[in-house]
Amino acid sequence: MxxxxxxxxxxxxxxxxxxxxxxxxxxxxxxxxxxxxxxxxxxxxxxxxxxxxxxxxxxxxxxxxxxxxxxxxxxxxxxxxxxxxxxxxxxxxxxxxxxxxxxxxxxxxxxxxxxxxxxxxxxxxxTWAVHVPRRLQEARVQLARATDELRSRLGRTPTVKELSELMCLPEEEVIEARLAANAYNSTSLDATINGAEDGESALADFIGTDDAALELVEDFHALAPMIAELDERDRRIIHMRFVEELTQAQIGEHLGVSQMHVSRLLSRTLARLREGMLTTH
Missing domain, CATH: 1.20.120.1810 (Four Helix Bundle (Hemerythrin (Met), subunit A))
Structure with a gap:
């Protein structure tokens, strides 16, 4: 300066x-x-x-x-x-x-x-990620200290029985304190998992979800008897339209009717099936 x-x-x-x-x-x-x-x-x-x-x-x-x-x-x-x-x-x-x-x-x-x-x-x-009784919160602290002490003394992870003797608590309470300790911290589902082969896998990737296809299976089971009740021509139209994936014009050529007539028949049949499905659910 x-x-x-x-x-x-x-x-x-x-x-x-x-x-x-x-x-x-x-x-x-x-x-x-x-x-x-x-x-x-x-x-x-x-x-x-x-x-x-x-x-x-x-x-x-x-x-x-x-x-x-x-x-x-x-x-x-x-x-x-x-x-x-x-x-x-x-x-x-x-x-x-x-x-x-x-x-x-x-x-x-x-x-x-x-x-x-x-x-x-x-x-x-x-703050605890999940609320647990204060008794277990205090036991968690005691458990952590006892675990560190025995680990340094024994050179290995202590057993529940050894912890129970040092803490002067029943083994059941030691186990309960261990479970409560899991509620102290929460982990994001987006957190990357260490050791994953691709190095980028998140916890959410390993959590199961409801398969949307399961609802389709249920719908197919409910729909099958309704289709069986249709007359042969309506069943054939449904098959050509949704299984063979033909256009309405192509279906008309197969049946020898106009595309507009196929459209009316298809709309009437689908409305009948839809009403039946709604009644079933």
Whole structure:
């Protein structure tokens, strides 16, 4: 930095007000003070006492934003709310470190998405994919610790009996805890399967689906006796049209009638079969 630029920077550095308790600053005053502190944070040298004071004051002064964002999740228990607020503080700090006055937006509008995003990430990383009883949630943690301890001690994966003895739980509960552990994380059906021969197979490729052709089989079985009840000419027209795939004109030539007459006969027969199918279903 040149002497000219240094002198220019120093002219922008002001003495920041000393706040006894920044967390108790009224929201209206906090908005104006936040801008002042950000203005000085931009010209102060990082790591200096003045820089740290400005940054820490901004954090404390905007803690109300974290409490506001955490309020959306007030249905959680008081213990979990404390974790949510702590996680929200991480989002606030990230917002402070990345905010610039040149964005010409209010800091509150910039910070809230960071705070909420951090809280949602917390839920995504720590929430069970499927709800299980708290007893089993706690048993899963105990099981993980016991498994690690025995694996390091024995040099192999422990048996249910060995885990049961260490955890002082019946073998049935150890098995139940293992099953519950499967509900902790979910996997996307689009996730690529490791070791697949083509290297691109997804989990969804290995999950069975209903075969649409099965419905056709049922329809054919229901339709067969209805076709058997038709007179010989109508059955022949159906066969030529849908099995031999002849046009109406070609069918007319075979029967010695006009194409229009074939069309009327075919429409009448199909309507009869359709009505019978609807009645059957």
């Amino acid at each position: 040149t002497a000219v630029s240094t002198a220019k920077t120093e002219t922008h550095i002001r003495e920041l007000p000393e706040l006894t308790d920044p967390s108790k600053v009224a929201p209206k005053d906090a908005r104006a003070l936040t801008r002042l502190f950000f203005d000085q944070l931009a010209v102060l040298e990082e790591g200096t006492p003045k820089y740290q004071y400005a940054r820490n004051t901004l954090i404390e002064m905007n803690m109300s934003l974290v409490r506001f964002a955490a309020g959306r999740f007030r249905s959680r228990g008081p213990e979990e709310m404390e974790d949510i607020v702590q996680v929200g503080m991480i989002g606030l700090i990230k917002a402070i470190d990345r905010f610039e006055l040149t964005r010409e937006v209010e800091f509150t509008s910039f910070a809230i998405p960071y705070i909420v995003g951090e809280i949602k990430r917390f839920f995504r990383d720590t």
